Amino acid sequence: MSNKNGKVVGILAEFENPAALIKAASALRDNGFKDFDCYTPFPVHGMDRAMGLKRSKLGFVVGIMGLLGGSGGLLMQWWMSAVDYPLIISGKPFFSLPAFIPVVFELTVLLASFGAVFGMWHFNRLPRLHHPVFYSERFSKATDDGFFVAIEASDPQFDAQKNEELFKSLGAVHIELLQEDEQEVKEEPVLQTA
Amino acid sequence: MKTKFNRDTFRITEPGNLGKFALIAGIGGLALSAAGYFTDSKQFYFSYLTAFAFWATIGLGGLFFTMLHHLTSATWSVVLRRLTETVMASLPILIILFLPVVLGMHDLYHWTHKDVVEQDAVLKSKAAYLNVPFFLVRTGLYFLIWFLLSRSLYGTSLKEDQGSSPDLTMKMKRVSAPGMVLFGLTLTYASFDWLMSLDPHWYSTIYGVYVFSGSVLAILSFLVLVALYLRKQEILDDVITVEHYHDLGKLLFAFTVFWAYIAFSQFMLIWYANIPEETLFFQHRWHGSWKVVSMIILFGHFVIPFVVLLTRAAKRNLLILKVMAVWLLLMHWVDIYWLVMPTLHKEGAVVSWLDVTTMVGVGGIFVWLFWNRFVSQPIVPVNDPKFAASVQFENI
Structure with a gap:
């Protein structure tokens, strides 16, 4: 788990290979998760079905x-x-x-x-300048050899603790919390009162 | 008798009756047509040329599809490769069936009349190209090129069945690259010689592409029908899957559009320029009942298949695909009929019984050649390195 302390925006899990990722995606689909997405270096056959995506309009x-x-x-x-x-x-x-x-x-x-x-x-909700998954250093592997799935905090079933356990039981090799960098909070000048 | 095959070796164990039926139909059709020759020899020659061009374009489509497969290193079409290769290998043998066209040259081609050419300035200036000896030499050359290409590609492919090696894969690519150029040239000039010179005053530089676009549609439809015929007998039904039919459907749709694009390009330039010697071609085909045939081609060869094949669901529905394949083959025949027959029947379209018997005759022989060769070898390229990947292919 990260030691940042900004706002929690999601949870990211890495899997060993496409097959494990497909299994994880199907489990998330069956558990009724809505706001999650998979990230792979190449198109994976059967992923649409595993994630429960409908045909594009x-x-x-x-x-x-x-x-x-x-x-x-x-x-x-x-x-x-x-x-x-x-x-x-x-x-x-x-x-x-x-x-x-x-x-x-x-x-x-x-x-x-x-x-x-x-x-x-x-x-695809484009163009957008930033996405929670980019808070993870490790995520750059998604363009090389990493197979990721991320649940976003907007999901009604998002719960860092429970989701982490679920990912563990599905065989994730690495799990991390997606957190915003700590905001510098400027201290408001305190009004001097007499 | 059903066709049977061994699922491990991919060899046909019992070839079934198709070959016999095709041979009987072929001989019967040709015999009836020969009888027609004695009653109306001119009609016979024109009907025969139409039938010959129809089946030759399917053979040429097989050659094109095979070489395209090698050049693009395609994976999905590996399971269809032996089918297209067998069509390709049947093409050079059609030179025997070209003999009636040679015998009928005087009836078919106006420019073979020496006395007419003497009186005609245009034909006189074209005589260096359009003369009988050069025509025969060219036709021989086309068939020689097709023979050499198909022998090399088909032979290498059979060698691969004994044991795969990167050299064999590379060899088929190396032959296909110059082969594609030769294919383009031979198809263009063959269509100029056999079909366009029926009206020796008229010319269109896009004519070869027009015939080519029709021939690709014809081979795709032919492939769909043969694959479905095999599927019905539970042959390759788990090898050629709905994903492969989907891809064939996409190509059918694409080449329907391509055909229309080429047909319209030919028409619009001639229509816009409005030069009498060029417009004559469409004038003939807009005269009397030929106008109806032209409209049938416009709607039947483009509008209907375009609308039907537009959706993904239609391309993955084997029944719709089968109906469209039959329909497009029929339209391809109408298209060639429309190219050939207005030379004979200037006043309007006349369908003769000889149109049917020559189609059955040439077609029977062609299918017999195809089927006999097809059942004698493994029906898929078993040792192709991409074979397994091709079977598992899925559209994203």
């Missing part, structure tokens, strides 16, 4: 954005070329679908990609 966001892009692109070209500023171009009708398809296609792709990137940010 991102696909629907991308689909809807793509449809908006396509129909918006068509509407824009119709309004520009057939309504607001009609021009005869190489003898084609003002509203000529084949000529509009490339722009419709490109805008579909563009808005769908915006939907994918920004939708992903939204669902």
Whole structure:
């Protein structure tokens, strides 16, 4: 346990290998934990199921954005070329679908990609500047050979003592409390009274 | 009689009836078609060319898929490799089935008429390329290249069955790299020669890519159907899993879009430029009932498969995948029919019984060649270092 004394924001446990981590994640899921996440150096098959994650809704966001892009692109070209500023171009009708398809296609792709990137940010709660797991020195192993799971203090079942025991029983090789660094508390000047 | 196989050696112990059925259908189809030759030889040649091009594009798709697999060092498709290799190995033998096209050249290809070429400035200037001897030499060369590539890749793969070594893996990659370039060139020029020169005044530089996109769709559909046929007989049902079908479904979806992209690119440039010698191609295919066929291709080859295959659930549903594979093969045939037939039936689409018999004839022989070879070897590359990983493959 750390000897910092700032606010407790979560508890971090390290496991030996992906299989042990999957087992731990399933146990947390079955115990009804909500605010926990796993951190691994590479994607681990079956982790979504072990953590009890539902399928991402991102696909629907991308689909809807793509449809908006396509129909918006068509509407824009119709309004520009057939309504607001009609021009005869190489003898084609003002509203000529084949000529509009490339722009419709490109805008579909563009808005769908915006939907994918920004939708992903939204669902991952990005961008954010800091995360409790970074209070741990050891956590940098997550990009190398460490398999971590962290329960955040916001979880209704968060209890440092009990969670530590649970992690121990699941075979964690290292457990540490995630604590904010100690805040320097400035002493308020005491008013001199006469 | 059911096909049976040994789960340890991955060898077929009883080949079942498919080979026999295919051979009977092939010979029967070709015999009926030959009878049709004596009643309407022109119709016979055009129907035959359509059927030949259909099955040749499946063979070419097999060659492409195999080389792509090696070049990308793919893991998921290892379990499908022997299937694509066997399709590839059947391709060079199609040179025998090309003979009727050679015999019918005078009926099929306008540019083979010397008197016509004399009178035609455009054809005269193209005569250095479009002449009978050079055409035959080129076709021979395509088949030679396909033969050498498939012999090397298939032979190395069989050698790997005896014992794996990094050298064999590397050899297949080394052959595939220049092989892919040769594939691109031969497919492009073969499609120019066999199909585009039906209308010798017209040209489109994207034509080869168009035929290529159709051929990839055809091989993917073919793979789905063969794998499902095996699965029905409990062969490889725990090796080719729903994860592999999902990937085939993704590729089917992707190449549906790719096909549409290429088809539209060809159409839009010609439509926009509006130059008579180029628009003629679409003019023919917009005339009379050909317009209906064009619309069937637009919706059947793009819109319907696009919508159906869009979701993840559809790609993982084997029934939907099977229906789409049959549908896309049918559409591939309509597509080739649409490329070939307007040269013969200018006034509107006519479906002849010869279209059916030639398809069954050439197809029966092709499937027979494929199946006979397939059952004679282990049906997966058992010693591929990535084989186990391929079986366990999962989509994230």
